[in-house]
Amino acid sequence: MRFSNAALLALPAACLCSLVTAIPSPHEQSAQQQPFSTSSLPGRSQWRRLSGRLIGSVWGVPTAQQQQQQQQQKGRGGGDGLDVPRHAPPHTLARYSGDVVLRFNISTNAEAKSLAEAADTLLLDVWEFSHDWVDIRLSKDIVGPLLGLLPPSLQTSHTPLLDERELAQAIYNTYPPPRGSQPPQSPLNPHNNPSPLHDRPFSPSLRQSNAPENNVFFSDYQPLSVIEPWLRLLSSLFATHVRTVHIGVSSQGRSILGLRVGVHPTNDNDAHAPTRKTVLVIGGQHAREWISTSTANYIAYNLITSYGKDRHITKLLENFDFVFIPTLNPDGYVYTWETDRLWRKNRQPTTLRFCPGIDLDRAYGFHWDGDATTAGNPCSESFAGEEPFEATEAQRLAAWAQNETEANNVDFVAFLDLHSYSQQILYPYSYSCVATPPGLENLEELAIGLAKAIRIAHGHEYEVMPACEGNVASAANHDGRRPLWPRLEASGGSALDYFYHELRVRYAYQIKLRDRGMFGFLLPKENIVPAGKEILYAVLYLGSFLSEVYVDQAVEVEAGKEEVASPPVEQIDASGSAVAEGAGEADEDGEWVWVEEEMGAEDKVRWELRRRKR
Ligand SMILES: [Zn+2]
Numbered sequence: 001m002r003f004s005n006a007a008l009l010a011l012p013a014a015c016l017c018s019l020v021t022a023i024p025s026p027h028e029q030s031a032q033q034q035p036f037s038t039s040s041l042p043g044r045s046q047w048r049r050l051s052g053r054l055i056g057s058v059w060g061v062p063t064a065q066q067q068q069q070q071q072q073q074k075g076r077g078g079g080d081g082l083d084v085p086r087h088a089p090p091h092t093l094a095r096y097s098g099d100v101v102l103r104f105n106i107s108t109n110a111e112a113k114s115l116a117e118a119a120d121t122l123l124l125d126v127w128e129f130s131h132d133w134v135d136i137r138l139s140k141d142i143v144g145p146l147l148g149l150l151p152p153s154l155q156t157s158h159t160p161l162l163d164e165r166e167l168a169q170a171i172y173n174t175y176p177p178p179r180g181s182q183p184p185q186s187p188l189n190p191h192n193n194p195s196p197l198h199d200r201p202f203s204p205s206l207r208q209s210n211a212p213e214n215n216v217f218f219s220d221y222q223p224l225s226v227i228e229p230w231l232r233l234l235s236s237l238f239a240t241h242v243r244t245v246h247i248g249v250s251s252q253g254r255s256i257l258g259l260r261v262g263v264h265p266t267n268d269n270d271a272h273a274p275t276r277k278t279v280l281v282i283g284g285q286h287a288r289e290w291i292s293t294s295t296a297n298y299i300a301y302n303l304i305t306s307y308g309k310d311r312h313i314t315k316l317l318e319n320f321d322f323v324f325i326p327t328l329n330p331d332g333y334v335y336t337w338e339t340d341r342l343w344r345k346n347r348q349p350t351t352l353r354f355c356p357g358i359d360l361d362r363a364y365g366f367h368w369d370g371d372a373t374t375a376g377n378p379c380s381e382s383f384a385g386e387e388p389f390e391a392t393e394a395q396r397l398a399a400w401a402q403n404e405t406e407a408n409n410v411d412f413v414a415f416l417d418l419h420s421y422s423q424q425i426l427y428p429y430s431y432s433c434v435a436t437p438p439g440l441e442n443l444e445e446l447a448i449g450l451a452k453a454i455r456i457a458h459g460h461e462y463e464v465m466p467a468c469e470g471n472v473a474s475a476a477n478h479d480g481r482r483p484l485w486p487r488l489e490a491s492g493g494s495a496l497d498y499f500y501h502e503l504r505v506r507y508a509y510q511i512k513l514r515d516r517g518m519f520g521f522l523l524p525k526e527n528i529v530p531a532g533k534e535i536l537y538a539v540l541y542l543g544s545f546l547s548e549v550y551v552d553q554a555v556e557v558e559a560g561k562e563e564v565a566s567p568p569v570e571q572i573d574a575s576g577s578a579v580a581e582g583a584g585e586a587d588e589d590g591e592w593v594w595v596e597e598e599m600g601a602e603d604k605v606r607w608e609l610r611r612r613k614r
Pocket of ligand 1: 285286289419420
C-alpha cells in the first residue's frame with residue numbers, strides 16, 4: 001500500500017493561506033460589544049466593589065485604559081515590541097495586556113474557602129487547580145485589592161506564572177507565523193530552536209517519511225479551516241480503514257467532524273456480526289485547550305498510517321474501531337483563532353446577550369448541577385446552561401453516541417476526553433467524591449498503566465486520581481488521606497461521568513495534558529509532537545489492555561519462535577529536533593519496544609511495552 005505524502009502535505013499549506021484573511025463574524029462582534037449590566041451578579045457585598053474592575057478581564061470587555069492601548073496599537077500598526085508577526089487576532093494585545101496569571105499555593109481550609117468564594121463571586125478565570133495550588137488569570141489592577149480580601153497567608157503564598165508581558169507573548173507564540181517567514185525566537189522558551197521544517201521551503205517531496213514529526217501539519221497548531229480538509233483527506237487517502245464521521249451541527253452551524261479508524265473483517269455483509277468494540281477519543285471540548293485537539297489528530301494520524309505496516313496496530317484496528325473527534329467545540333475553537341485565544345466555552349447565545357457560551361463539560365445529563373451552583377450564571381466560565389444538554393455540541397455528541405450503540409452495532413469500551421493542563425489522568429466520578437464507581441479497581445489499574453506508558457515516552461509524570469478530586473482544592477494530610485476542601489468549580493454534568501454511567505463505557509478517563517503551569521493553555525507548539533507521542537503510547541497501552549480483556553487469542557503464537565515485534569515505538573520515536581521539554585530523556589540502558597509474551601498454559605499471549613537491552 002503506497003500513499004502520496006505530497007498530496008497529504010499540500011492541502012494544509014494551501015489552507016493555511018486562508019487563515020490570513022479570516023475575520024470574526026459580525027454576529028460574534030456584536031455580541032462582544034454589548035454593554036454590561038451587573039444586575040445578575042451574586043450579592044455578596046464584600047466582593048462587589050471589585051467586580052466592576054474584573055469585568056474586563058473575565059469577559060473580555062476592554063477597560064478604558066485597554067481601549068486606549070488598543071488605539072495606540074492600531075496607530076503604530078505593531079505589537080508593542082512583542083514578537084510579531086503572527087496570525088494572532090486583532091486586539092490580542094489590548095485584550096490581555098493588563099492581565100497576569102497567578103498561582104496560589106493552598107495549605108489550609110480557610111484559604112481554600114476564601115479563594116473558592118472569590119472565584120465564585122467575582123467569576124474569576126480559574127485556569128487549573130490541583131491538590132495544593134490554583135492558577136487564576138486576572139487583571140493586574142485588581143491583584144492588590146483581591147489580596148486585601150483574602151486571608152493574610154495567601155498574600156505571600158502566591159507566585160506569578162505569567163506576568164503581563166509574558167502572557168501576551170505566550171498568546172502570540174501559539175499562533176503560527178505567516179507563510180514564508182522565519183518563526184520568531186521566543187525569549188520565554190529555551191527549547192524554541194527553529195526546526196529544519198521552517199527553514200525548508202514548502203515543497204512536499206515523496207522522499208519525506210510518514211513520520212508525524214516530519215509532517216508540517218504537526219509543526220504548528222492548526223486552525224479548523226486546515227483540520228477539516230485534513231481529516232477528509234485522510235479518509236479519502238486511507239479508504240480501507242478510515243471514514244469521516246459526522247457527529248452533528250454546532251450551535252453556529254459548523255459540522256462536528258470525526259474519523260472512524262478500523263477495519264471490519266467480519267462485519268462485511270453480515271447482518272448478525274458481533275458488536276464493534278469502539279474507543280472514543282475527543283478533544284477540544286474547551287476551546288482554548290489547543291493541545292487536546294492536536295493530540296487527537298496526532299494519535300489518529302499514527303494509527304492510520306501504521307495500518308498495514310505495523311502488525312500490532314494492524315491487529316488492533318482489526319479488533320477495535322477508534323473514533324476521533326478532535327474539535328468537539330468547533331465554534332469555540334474558531335473563536336480562539338479569530339478573536340479570543342483564551343475562550344473556553346462554546347458560542348451559544350444565553351439569556352444574557354453579552355455573556356454567550358456554555359461550558360460543554362458541565363452540560364451533560366448525568367448529575368447535571370447547573371441550577372445548584374454558580375455555574376448558573378451565564379457569565380461564568382463554567383456556565384452549565386439552563387438545563388441538561390442545552391449546550392448544542394454536548395447534546396449532539398450524546399445523541400450520536402446513543403444512536404451508535406442502539407442502531408449501529410457499536411459498543412463503546414473506552415472513552416478518552418482530552419483536556420489541558422496539569423498532567424492528570426482522571427477517572428469517574430467527577431460529580432462526587434462520595435459515590436464509588438463500579439469497577440473502580442479496573443479503572444485505577446488501567447489508569448496507572450496509562451501513566452506508566454506516558455512516562456516511558458519522555459519521562460513526564462501524569463498523576464492518577466478520581467476526577468472529583470481534580471475539582472476540589474485539597475491536600476494530603478499527615479496520614480496520607482486527603483481532606484476535601486471547598487470546590488473551586490462545579491463538577492456535575494461532565495462528559496466523563498455521562499459516558500461512564502449512562503453509556504456504560506467501562507474504561508472512561510479525562511486526561512489533562514501538558515504542562516503543569518509554566519505555559520498552561522498557551523503551551524508552545526514544540527510540545528505538539530512530544531505531547532502527542534506520550535498520549536499515543538498511552539493509547540497503545542490501552543489497546544493492549546483492551547485486547548487482553550476483549551479479544552481471545554489476541555496474537556497468534558508462532559510455534560517455537562520468540563519474536564520481538566516490529567515496534568511502533570521505533571516508527572514513532574525517530575523525532576529528535578522537534579521534541580521540546582522532556583526530550584532527550586532516553587533510557588540509558590535500552591530502548592522501549594513492544595514485546596510479545598507467552599502466558600503459559602492457556603497459550604495466551606500478551607504484548608506490552610518493555611525495555612530491550614541494547
Ligand atoms: Zn478542559
